[in-house]
Amino acid sequence: xxxRAGLILLxxxxxxxxxxxLTRWYAFPRLAKIPADQYQDMVLVAKDATLLDYGTxxxxxxxxxxxxxxxxxxxxxxxxxxxxxxRDVVVWDGLSYVQGPDGEMVSKIPERYIFDxxxxxxxxxxxxxxxxxxxxREGLEFKWxxxxxxxxxxxxxxxxxITAPIHYKGxxxxxxxxxxxxxxxxxxxEVAFPRIMPVEGITRETVAKTGTTRWYTTxxxxxxxxxxxxxxxxxxxxxxxxxxGTLLGDREKVTAFAGHVKMREDYIEHTVDLVTSQxxxxxxxxxxxxxxxxxxxxxxxxxxxxxxxRGRRAGGSGAEEPVTSEPxxx
Amino acid sequence: MYQLPLSAGSPVGRFxxxxxxxxxxxxxxxxxxxxALTELGTPTGETSPKxxxxxxxxxx
Numbered sequence: 142x143x144x145r146a147g148l149i150l151l152x153x154x155x156x157x158x159x160x161x162x163l164t165r166w167y168a169f170p171r172l173a174k175i176p177a178d179q180y181q182d183m184v185l186v187a188k189d190a191t192l193l194d195y196g197t198x199x200x201x202x203x204x205x206x207x208x209x210x211x212x213x214x215x216x217x218x219x220x221x222x223x224x225x226x227x228r229d230v231v232v233w234d235g236l237s238y239v240q241g242p243d244g245e246m247v248s249k250i251p252e253r254y255i256f257d258x259x260x261x262x263x264x265x266x267x268x269x270x271x272x273x274x275x276x277x278r279e280g281l282e283f284k285w286x287x288x289x290x291x292x293x294x295x296x297x298x299x300x301x302x303i304t305a306p307i308h309y310k311g312x313x314x315x316x317x318x319x320x321x322x323x324x325x326x327x328x329x330x331e332v333a334f335p336r337i338m339p340v341e342g343i344t345r346e347t348v349a350k351t352g353t354t355r356w357y358t359t360x361x362x363x364x365x366x367x368x369x370x371x372x373x374x375x376x377x378x379x380x381x382x383x384x385x386g387t388l389l390g391d392r393e394k395v396t397a398f399a400g401h402v403k404m405r406e407d408y409i410e411h412t413v414d415l416v417t418s419q420x421x422x423x424x425x426x427x428x429x430x431x432x433x434x435x436x437x438x439x440x441x442x443x444x445x446x447x448x449x450x451r452g453r454r455a456g457g458s459g460a461e462e463p464v465t466s467e468p469x470x471x
Numbered sequence: 472m473y474q475l476p477l478s479a480g481s482p483v484g485r486f487x488x489x490x491x492x493x494x495x496x497x498x499x500x501x502x503x504x505x506x507a508l509t510e511l512g513t514p515t516g517e518t519s520p521k522x523x524x525x526x527x528x529x530x531x
Contacts, residue, residue: 148489152493155494167505176515178517182528240527407530
């Protein structure tokens, strides 16, 4: 009886001990992924910003510019790409909608971002674009991979359509969450005019004919929770200028936008709460369950050995051998 | 006939064989469970009917 119990305990000990590395290194990389149907929005504001008045082509100070960013997982497109890519793919259709102080549209930039659901590496497929222009992304955009490392990454800049390093600048505490702080500087770069302009009748083609060009620079800052790879906060010191051409008359350049863009307070709180809860799920797969299983496996192994030892003691040299009883004399 | 002291025929050998089978069963079950779970995967869901926003939402 003891022998059977010991063997069952041994089987369970091996079962749990094996589950430990299998959970961490086999199941986690395959199960942890960005859901294809995710929908999220984000509101960022730039207080006391500078904006171009396209009517007079002069810059003006405004109390606030608001940026509404939406990301919507396109499940049908991801399933279509997965058939040829042979891996789990997420397709995000995004829109960055910039609104001036009076509620008027300043710019509206759609984009399609296709990436590996597990690693967040870009996947190249037809339809990958920014503002209708086909692009070929390298590096990250919007989100870091699960178990982010404290090192520099490559980050795709949708305005300039280029990939540049985003530097790890240290570990910080952001509202009780340990985060990695990353910073990227895009130097003054000539960029395309948006396809949809704030003034009716003006298109990027008509502006191009005037010889005026659009330039942009930014300092991008992200505070990333490393377990989930999700940014809990972001800021951008963003400047845009129009330079040269007949559109500006005798002026060399004019500011089209300048502002310190920050996440709106209610969205920061929402993001911190969301990331904190998601962090527990990832930690369950990478730490709590593997260590728990290992501990349980060792405990059951110890129990199995104890039961076996007791069985041997009770059965003399071995339970398999017949127990010989000594005659009892009173 | 000479028999190795720890061969499967001896009591200790038999016990070791049973222990080995028990351990292999535990290992096989662990692999089967993890493989089944990963093969099952997670549901993909459906594209959200919500639009890409062109108005400022009042709250998240």
